[in-house]
Amino acid sequence: MSMKIGTDPFHERVETGINNSFMRGAVAGAQERLRTRRLEAAKELGNWEEWRALGEEIRQHTLEHLDYYLMQLSENVAKRGGHVFFAQTAEEANQYIRDVVIKKNAKKIVKSKSMVTEEIHLNPVLEAAGCEVIETDLGEYILQIDDHDPPSHIVAPALHKNKEQIRDVFRKKLAYNKTEKPEELALHARKMLRNEYLTADIGITGCNFAIAESGSITLVTNEGNADLVTALPKTQITVMGMERIVPTFEEMEVLVSLLTRSAVGQKLTSYITVLTGPRDEGDVDGPEEFHLVIVDNGRSDILGTEFQSVLQCIRCAACVNVCPVYRHIGGHSYGSIYSGPIGAVLSPLLGGYDDYKELPYASTLCAACTEACPVKIPLHELLLKHRQVIVEQEGKAPISEKLAMKAFGLGAASSLLYKFGSKVAPSALQPFTADQRITKGVGPLKAWTEIREFPAPNKERFRDWFREHKKGGEQ
Amino acid sequence: MANGAIHNRDTFLQTIAKRLGREPITSTVLRPDWKHQPQWTVFQGYSQDDLLEVLKSQCSRIHTDFVATTADALAATLKQTVAQYGGGPVVTWNDPRFAEYRLMPLLQSEWPNEQIDVHIWDASAGRKNIEWAEKANVGITFSDITLAESGTVVLFSNSGKGRTVSFLPQTYIAIIPKSTIVPRMTQAAAYIHKQIENGEQVASCINFITGPSNSADIEMNLVVGVHGPVKATYIVVTDR
Numbered sequence: 023m024s025m026k027i028g029t030d031p032f033h034e035r036v037e038t039g040i041n042n043s044f045m046r047g048a049v050a051g052a053q054e055r056l057r058t059r060r061l062e063a064a065k066e067l068g069n070w071e072e073w074r075a076l077g078e079e080i081r082q083h084t085l086e087h088l089d090y091y092l093m094q095l096s097e098n099v100a101k102r103g104g105h106v107f108f109a110q111t112a113e114e115a116n117q118y119i120r121d122v123v124i125k126k127n128a129k130k131i132v133k134s135k136s137m138v139t140e141e142i143h144l145n146p147v148l149e150a151a152g153c154e155v156i157e158t159d160l161g162e163y164i165l166q167i168d169d170h171d172p173p174s175h176i177v178a179p180a181l182h183k184n185k186e187q188i189r190d191v192f193r194k195k196l197a198y199n200k201t202e203k204p205e206e207l208a209l210h211a212r213k214m215l216r217n218e219y220l221t222a223d224i225g226i227t228g229c230n231f232a233i234a235e236s237g238s239i240t241l242v243t244n245e246g247n248a249d250l251v252t253a254l255p256k257t258q259i260t261v262m263g264m265e266r267i268v269p270t271f272e273e274m275e276v277l278v279s280l281l282t283r284s285a286v287g288q289k290l291t292s293y294i295t296v297l298t299g300p301r302d303e304g305d306v307d308g309p310e311e312f313h314l315v316i317v318d319n320g321r322s323d324i325l326g327t328e329f330q331s332v333l334q335c336i337r338c339a340a341c342v343n344v345c346p347v348y349r350h351i352g353g354h355s356y357g358s359i360y361s362g363p364i365g366a367v368l369s370p371l372l373g374g375y376d377d378y379k380e381l382p383y384a385s386t387l388c389a390a391c392t393e394a395c396p397v398k399i400p401l402h403e404l405l406l407k408h409r410q411v412i413v414e415q416e417g418k419a420p421i422s423e424k425l426a427m428k429a430f431g432l433g434a435a436s437s438l439l440y441k442f443g444s445k446v447a448p449s450a451l452q453p454f455t456a457d458q459r460i461t462k463g464v465g466p467l468k469a470w471t472e473i474r475e476f477p478a479p480n481k482e483r484f485r486d487w488f489r490e491h492k493k494g495g496e497q
Numbered sequence: 498m499a500n501g502a503i504h505n506r507d508t509f510l511q512t513i514a515k516r517l518g519r520e521p522i523t524s525t526v527l528r529p530d531w532k533h534q535p536q537w538t539v540f541q542g543y544s545q546d547d548l549l550e551v552l553k554s555q556c557s558r559i560h561t562d563f564v565a566t567t568a569d570a571l572a573a574t575l576k577q578t579v580a581q582y583g584g585g586p587v588v589t590w591n592d593p594r595f596a597e598y599r600l601m602p603l604l605q606s607e608w609p610n611e612q613i614d615v616h617i618w619d620a621s622a623g624r625k626n627i628e629w630a631e632k633a634n635v636g637i638t639f640s641d642i643t644l645a646e647s648g649t650v651v652l653f654s655n656s657g658k659g660r661t662v663s664f665l666p667q668t669y670i671a672i673i674p675k676s677t678i679v680p681r682m683t684q685a686a687a688y689i690h691k692q693i694e695n696g697e698q699v700a701s702c703i704n705f706i707t708g709p710s711n712s713a714d715i716e717m718n719l720v721v722g723v724h725g726p727v728k729a730t731y732i733v734v735t736d737r
Contacts, residue, residue, distance in 0.1 A: 048716065069535045073533075075532065075533045076531055076533045076534065079531055086517065087526045089513040089522055091526075092506075092509075092513070093510060096506055100502070100503050103498035103499060103501050105504075106502070106503045106506070107505065108505040108506050110505070110508070118504070158724070160715070160723055164714065178713070184716060185715055188715055204718040204720050207715055219724075235690070236699050238703075244713070245710050245725070246724045247724045254627065254661070270690050270693070274686065275536070275682045276536055276683075278682065279536065279681075286713075288707075289555070290644070290705060292559075292711055293706060294705035294707075295702065295704050296703040296705075297702055297703075298702075299501075300498075303656075304655075306620055306659055307627055307659050307661045308702055316509075325516035325517055
């Protein structure tokens with residue numbers, strides 16, 4: 023599966039993450055900042071719960087009628103002269119994009135940040151077709167010039183790097199001779215990238231929300247890179263996961279309001295750009311040709327299942343920013359471009375249990391993710407469901423069964439440790455335990471204990487738990 | 498413009514319908530009346546003056562200078578702001594509002610006489626416009642709709658209103674008639690939705706711009722001015 027990053031086994035990735043102290047500090051700091059900003063933005067609105075309920079209702083309605091809205095979207099794109107390609111698989115999407123690139127005889131491609139093109143592993147295909155591909159989001163640009171270091175956070179992809187490391191990469195790769203000051207680094211990137219926009223043949227973007235009623239796509243950035251990617255090259259290709267759609271501008275507006283607040287605590291980001299078809303007759307800037315590639319790549323297999331709600335996701339990373347496990351192990355440990363709680367739910371669905379069966383266990387089921395989600399995806403419940411599927415249906419037991427019990431018991435223990443502080447947790451659970459086993463779970467534990475009992479938590483922290491878990495995995 | 502092509506749609510949509518356990522939808526789906534609609538309650542009942550205050554205070558949070566002026570003083574204010582940004586070259590939209598607000602003498606004679614180059618977007622000059630915009634020190638547009646809550650100017654593109662005027666120049670000035678201010682994005686979205694319902698064609702590019710470009714990708718430090726303008730000023734015309 024191409025959304026995969028790295029080849030190290032899960033335990034080694036986690037070990038590497040836990041031992042990278044800069045990364046852990048950076049992650050903890052960023053989480054804290056983003057979380058605080060999100061909470062402040064929510065508080066300022068006052069009725070955040072109503073907003074979340076609206077976001078959830080819009081997403082659920084759209085998913086239930088997804089074929090209808092995709093039909094409407096494609097009709098409206100075509101009416102405005104744009105081309106639409108429905109791709110069942112990553113390979114089909116890549117093949118179509120490659121064909122456009124060859125037909126246009128393109129040599130240089132600028133891209134704005136797009137998770138789905140990472141997921142389908144588009145860049146190597148373009149490079150194999152003889153193109154130079156340039157990522158223009160500052161974070162992604164940094165990763166790209168550092169020999170394609172993978173992203174570690176959905177919103178802040180270069181979070182794991184410090185400014186000295188970035189300076190060194192710039193010095194080595196971009197003939198940079200200034201200091202590690204972020205302003206100077208960003209200015210250098212600006213100069214380098216300006217020329218790329220102006221000379222690129224094709225611009226490729228992702229899509230935050232497509233709008234069915236008008237055939238438009240919405241791009242959300244702070245840097246303004248998506249605007250230049252779409253205003254200057256003659257051909258624009260936009261790639262979207264098939265669920266990233268809303269009925270009308272009015273729903274787009276609500277979801278953008280939820281996205282920018284939840285992702286970075288801003289009322290709106292600096293640039294929200296709604297593009298419809300290629301440029302109009304008489305327009306000077308904007309593309310002459312527009313292609314929209316709508317990607318399934320495993321998403322339809324999730325529809326109609328107990329995991330359907332994961333498709334409500336608007337990729338804000340609010341769940342990532344509150345996750346105690348992500349805080350400890352960092353984004354790379356997930357082995358997928360989708361990290362954190364959303365990654366632990368989505369990666370096994372899109373990439374399969376063979377590669378990602380550990381992820382649903384790399385969670386403390388503390389439910390902070392569910393609480394943070396602006397469209398109310400019950401993330402921790404979906405993680406539990408994964409565990410049930412893995413243990414009961416996939417036949418991965420008995421080792422997984424043992425692992426599951428061990429991981430869940432201790433994992434849940436550490437969830438409570440995070441919630442109540444390391445000393446109080448065991449006593450906080452006292453009323454619910456009989457003979458050192460929990461029989462009646464509360465909150466997130468309830469669903470599980472309705473099915474079976476599990477060991478009461480002890481005073482282990484995640485690190486200790488992980489060491490134990492690892493031993494268990496090697497039995 | 499000729500219709501674009503649509504590839505592989507039928508099987509794709511049939512798969513979705515099948516997974517959802519039903520036939521593909523062929524009749525019109527109506528949007529439900531959403532149970533909660535908190536977006537309409539933000540700044541409900543605010544007067545235009547109240548909204549102006551909201552906009553002003555939001556500007557300080559988005560690294561954008563806020564200047565209030567009158568229609569009569571607009572030319573002088575604009576001139577002063579451009580001078581503060583270090584002068585030309587200047588690139589502007591070709592927008593009838595520049596004449597309505599009596600700014601043409603400034604654009605066509607005053608600035609050129611002071612050796613400040615002014616390029617008014619000219620669709621007939623083609624890609625040359627982009628070169629002007631790229632070399633410009635200041636880009637100037639009007640705001641079509643202005644969102645008080647977020648401090649956002651909404652720009653609808655057309656042949657005279659080039660997209661790049663607001664992002665290629667080093668700095669950006671938006672002229673905001675006070676009457677364009679609405680509470681938040683909700684009102685702008687409703688306006689555009691109405692246009693679509695009436696069968697009107699939406700602009701190929703609608704930009705919601707909130708201050709200068711910025712990034713926090715390096716150790717979460719905010720850097721203002723990454724790909725787009727490094728500075729921005731909103732000039733609100735209070736009596737129009």
